[in-house]
Amino acid sequence: MDERAIAALRGIYGERLKTSLEDRICYSYDATGQEFLPDGVSFPVSADEIRRTVLLANEHRFPVVPRGAGTGFSGGSLPVRGGVVLSTERMDRILSIDTENLVAVVEPGVVTETLKEEVKKKGLFYPPDPASLKFCTIGGNLAECAGGMCAVKYGVTRDYVLGLEAVLGTGEFVRTGVYTVKGVVGYDLTRMLVGSEGTLGIITKATLRLIPHPESAATLLAFFRAGEEAARAVAGIVEARIIPCAMELMDRTAIECVRAIADLSVPEGTGCALLIEVDGPAESVSREADRVEAACSRFGATEVRRAADAEGREKLWALRRSISPAIRQVNPVKINEDIVVPRSRLPEMYAFLSELAARKGLRIVNFGHAGDGNIHVNIMISGRDEDERRRAEGAVEEIFRKTVDLGGTISGEHGVGIAKAPFLEMEVGPLGVSVMKRLKACFDPNNILNPGKIFLSEPAVRP
Numbered sequence: 001m002d003e004r005a006i007a008a009l010r011g012i013y014g015e016r017l018k019t020s021l022e023d024r025i026c027y028s029y030d031a032t033g034q035e036f037l038p039d040g041v042s043f044p045v046s047a048d049e050i051r052r053t054v055l056l057a058n059e060h061r062f063p064v065v066p067r068g069a070g071t072g073f074s075g076g077s078l079p080v081r082g083g084v085v086l087s088t089e090r091m092d093r094i095l096s097i098d099t100e101n102l103v104a105v106v107e108p109g110v111v112t113e114t115l116k117e118e119v120k121k122k123g124l125f126y127p128p129d130p131a132s133l134k135f136c137t138i139g140g141n142l143a144e145c146a147g148g149m150c151a152v153k154y155g156v157t158r159d160y161v162l163g164l165e166a167v168l169g170t171g172e173f174v175r176t177g178v179y180t181v182k183g184v185v186g187y188d189l190t191r192m193l194v195g196s197e198g199t200l201g202i203i204t205k206a207t208l209r210l211i212p213h214p215e216s217a218a219t220l221l222a223f224f225r226a227g228e229e230a231a232r233a234v235a236g237i238v239e240a241r242i243i244p245c246a247m248e249l250m251d252r253t254a255i256e257c258v259r260a261i262a263d264l265s266v267p268e269g270t271g272c273a274l275l276i277e278v279d280g281p282a283e284s285v286s287r288e289a290d291r292v293e294a295a296c297s298r299f300g301a302t303e304v305r306r307a308a309d310a311e312g313r314e315k316l317w318a319l320r321r322s323i324s325p326a327i328r329q330v331n332p333v334k335i336n337e338d339i340v341v342p343r344s345r346l347p348e349m350y351a352f353l354s355e356l357a358a359r360k361g362l363r364i365v366n367f368g369h370a371g372d373g374n375i376h377v378n379i380m381i382s383g384r385d386e387d388e389r390r391r392a393e394g395a396v397e398e399i400f401r402k403t404v405d406l407g408g409t410i411s412g413e414h415g416v417g418i419a420k421a422p423f424l425e426m427e428v429g430p431l432g433v434s435v436m437k438r439l440k441a442c443f444d445p446n447n448i449l450n451p452g453k454i455f456l457s458e459p460a461v462r463p
Contacts, residue, residue, distance in 0.1 A: 068140025074417030108139025145195035152371030169444025247371030
């Protein structure tokens with residue numbers, strides 16, 4: 001960016017435009033650990049400031065990279081081509097909670113847990129629950145179409161978006177969707193923007209669907225000798241027409257890591273565990289929990305524990321939330337993928353991952369949302385051994401190919417960003433990539449918004 005562009009941005013933001021090296025470094029990285037230094041960081045407080053920023057970007061031809069909290073695992077908010085990072089963290093208002101129509105209207109900087117807690121006070125529920133919910137933002141969740149542990153029963157972020165307001169890559173302001181449950185007028189631009197990683201538009205406001213908060217819940221922890229047994233139990237529970245609100249799988253290494261930081265006794269010979277929660281009307285929860293326990297035993301569980309109260313439930317979920325940081329005990333560098341396969345193919349996928357780890361001589365830790373077939377495959381490497389890194393990179397490609405062969409997807413909730421761009425065509429094919437690029441050119445003809453993401457080869461900001 002040249003000095004004229006910086007001066008023009010200063011006219012919009014004043015002291016809310018940061019250009020010092022220290023400030024730029026703070027917004028140069030995300031959860032991938034990769035770093036790309038932006039030319040500046042801006043902090044808008046209104047949709048009009050975002051619109052004016054994008055108009056300036058088209059005039060001066062610099063990239064605009066929208067950013068929520070920077071918790072993403074695919075590099076979606078990294079300023080890979082410089083430009084200005086546009087942080088929405090100060091646009092953090094819950095504008096309304098409509099208890100009659102079960103709708104919330106929010107700005108993109110609202111922290112996910114804040115929204116969940118505020119609507120809970122009114123007896124309502126916003127289901128999407130990514131593991132980073134305590135600090136990730138609604139805008140980032142929308143950009144990546146975040147999921148979470150409750151997706152098996154309640155779905156993902158896009159299932160709760162009724163409408164959006166956004167600034168397109170042209171600087172034009174668009175309103176999409178509706179305030180009502182039904183609405184089928186024209187193309188579904190709302191769903192097109194959700195999951196587009198800030199490459200088509202910058203979301204400035206979201207109208208979100210709410211549901212009544214579940215009356216009651218029960219949480220169980222089931223231990224198995226092997227991952228294949230636990231995977232068969234997941235498919236068997238669903239086949240028995242039981243739909244828990246969460247079914248989380250932890251392999252042997254994940255269990256050992258959380259044992260080191262928590263008071264958890266584990267039966268001898270445990271190779272895998274399932275954390276399962278059922279919710280709903282109080283009178284039915286106990287009955288559903290009994291059915292889950294019986295199903296786990298039928299598929300080989302060596303022990304099933306049930307939390308006695310809310311405090312016990314929270315302790316069990318604290319174990320699950322601690323896995324991601326805890327597994328760095330295995331090795332300091334984590335290559336984190338989030339594949340999804342049909343539930344019926346989970347046993348086959350787990351067998352493949354075990355064989356792959358042995359064949360490649362790699363430490364692979366698996367955990368995640370088994371209830372919807374979403375596995376977080378974590379290849380743990382030292383970061384100091386180039387041969388080990390090459391083996392890990394080769395393993396990633398094999399994992400993706402096996403996933404697609406099984407009828408799955410290479411990204412369930414982390415997006416594409418830069419991490420999975422080389423593999424996009426593997427899943428959607430050449431024509432799919434071509435159509436997506438045409439849509440990008442329509443929404444953002446000068447390639448201003450978040451360039452360098454999703455597509456492996458893409459032109460620079462167009463002069």
